[in-house]
Amino acid sequence: MVGKEMLRVLEESSLPVEELRLWASDRSAGEKLQFRGQSLTVELLEPSAFLAGRAHYSLYATSANLSAEYAPLAASRGAICIDNSSHFRMNPDVPLVVPEVNPLSIHEGMKSGIIANPNCSTIQLVVCLKPIHDRAKLRRVIVSSYQSVSGAGAEAIKEFEEQARQSVNGEAYESKVFTKKIAFNCIPHIDVFQANGMTKEEMKIILESRKILGIPDLRITATAVRVPVKVGHAESVNVETERPLTVLEMQELLAKAPGVIVVDKPSELHYPTPQECVGKNEVFVGRIRTDESAPNSMHLWVVADNLRKGAATNAVQIAEYCIVHSLSRRDD
Numbered sequence: 252m253v254g255k256e257m258l259r260v261l262e263e264s265s266l267p268v269e270e271l272r273l274w275a276s277d278r279s280a281g282e283k284l285q286f287r288g289q290s291l292t293v294e295l296l297e298p299s300a301f302l303a304g305r306a307h308y309s310l311y312a313t314s315a316n317l318s319a320e321y322a323p324l325a326a327s328r329g330a331i332c333i334d335n336s337s338h339f340r341m342n343p344d345v346p347l348v349v350p351e352v353n354p355l356s357i358h359e360g361m362k363s364g365i366i367a368n369p370n371c372s373t374i375q376l377v378v379c380l381k382p383i384h385d386r387a388k389l390r391r392v393i394v395s396s397y398q399s400v401s402g403a404g405a406e407a408i409k410e411f412e413e414q415a416r417q418s419v420n421g422e423a424y425e426s427k428v429f430t431k432k433i434a435f436n437c438i439p440h441i442d443v444f445q446a447n448g449m450t451k452e453e454m455k456i457i458l459e460s461r462k463i464l465g466i467p468d469l470r471i472t473a474t475a476v477r478v479p480v481k482v483g484h485a486e487s488v489n490v491e492t493e494r495p496l497t498v499l500e501m502q503e504l505l506a507k508a509p510g511v512i513v514v515d516k517p518s519e520l521h522y523p524t525p526q527e528c529v530g531k532n533e534v535f536v537g538r539i540r541t542d543e544s545a546p547n548s549m550h551l552w553v554v555a556d557n558l559r560k561g562a563a564t565n566a567v568q569i570a571e572y573c574i575v576h577s578l579s580r581r582d583d
Contacts, residue, residue, distance in 0.1 A: 252405050253335055254312035255284070256563035260532075262286055264567055266574060274300055296321070304328030307581050308570050311335055312562070326364030329581045331573055333566045335368040340459055342367070347462050349374050350568045351510040352381045357572055364580055366569055371561025372396045372452070372475065372484055373459040375553055378534045378560075379488065380464060382508040383501070387492035389464075390547070392471040394456060395487040398441060399480040399525060402557050403428055408481060415479070433479055441475040450475055482558060483525025488551040495547045501539050510560070515539050523554040531556055532564045 254275070261268065271286055273293045280295040294300065296317070301309075301324045309325040311318050315338035322332040322339070339345040346356035347367045360366035369377070376394060383389060400411040407428045414434035417424045424432055431438050442451035449457075456473040478485075496504070506513045514523045515537040522537035538552035555561055573579070 252401060252408075252558055253562045256558045257310055257312055257566060258284060258286060260559065260563045260567045264571065266567070266571060270305075272306075298324060301325045301328055301330075304330075306330040307579060308333065308573065310566050310570065312566075322365050326580075330364060331360065331570075331578070331580055332365045333368060333569050334365060335562055335566055337370070337455065339365055339367040340369060340455075341462065347459060348569055349377055349463055349565060350572055351508070352377050353463055353465070354572055357569060357576075357578065361578060361580060368562065368566045368569070369459045369463060370452070370455040371402060371555075371557040372398060372486065373456050373463070374561050374565055375484065375534045375555035375557075376456065376486060376488065377460055377463045378508070378510050379505060379536055379551060379553055380460065380490070382504050382511075383490055383492065383496075384464060384466070386500075386504055387494040387496050387547075389466065389469060389490060390493055391491040392460070392469065393489040394471070394473040396452075396456070396473065396475045397437075397478045397480070397485040397487075398452075398475060399478065399483050399557060400429075400433060401482045402441075402484065402561075403477070407433075411479060411481065429477065433477060435479060437479070438477040439474065441477055449473075480525050482529050482556060484555060484557040484561060485523075485525055486553040488553055489542060489548060490551065491545060491548045493547065496549060498539055498541060498549070501549055501551075505536050505539075510534055511536060513537070513539075522552060525554055525556075528554050528556050530559065532559050534560055
């Protein structure tokens with residue numbers, strides 16, 4: 252799903268793509284996909300595909316195991332590899348990048364040739380946290396994420412739709428992708444549980460946010476919940492800062508932040524929801540309000556298309572930055 256979304260985002264962009272080649276497993280090899288009026292055939296992914304060393308940029312929407320195998324291979328042939336898997340994210344020698352937050356880190360990736368794309372829920376979070384930290388310095392962050400089924404892949408969407416149909420018709424259902432029924436339900440469990448009681452998804456939010464923001468000691472915690480929404484992740488975010496901010500200050504601060512759109516007029520029932528953010532590349536924020544239970548604390552509601560800004564768009568933005576700033580590991 253992310254791979255095809257990358258193709259759509261690339262097509263919409265102004266990137267000067269002279270040649271585009273597509274690789275996938277044998278399940279998709281041979282499939283025809285359209286790009287800017289051309290019909291492209293998906294090729295079988297195998298090591299020999301990278302031996303020629305023709306690629307300037309190589310974008311990955313693969314499993315961690317495949318990225319671990321193929322990204323270093325392409326990088327060794329001079330490509331800049333932008334990887335959407337989790338494999339390289341916490342590698343200290345690989346930058347973890349959200350262009351609106353830490354674009355200069357992209358330059359650090361020229362040595363290894365690999366740049367990591369963060370987790371979808373992390374991306375939309377740090378886009379909002381960065382301007383807040385710059386203005387008032389973050390002290391603590393509490394995140395509860397409400398993540399759509401598309402985050403678990405195409406099979407997850409099929410299971411969700413089938414369970415919804417079965418539930419409406421009073422039929423028996425079966426859960427294969429998720430641990431429990433997802434239709435008309437919420438599951439407080441994404442990825443595997445860790446020894447500390449957190450899930451791997453929750454730890455991704457914590458560790459990746461610290462790395463991207465450059466705040467290794469940031470006090471941050473998370474609860475990740477899978478919800479019966481097809482596309483679009485939402486997050487309830489509570490921030491505590493050293494300097495107090497008013498609601499108006501927070502609204503103006505986020506409205507000026509790159510990649511953020513504020514939709515916050517509760518008196519007119521204006522606030523963002525996942526359904527309204529599908530197909531958009533920005534992060535939407537609403538329900539900005541003071542937390543009266545703790546000093547210097549505020550609530551935010553943050554929503555984004557997880558397939559777009561949470562994955563494909565962010566990767567393409569990294570490639571755009573490289574091109575605009577003439578970053579290349581190739582002489583030709």
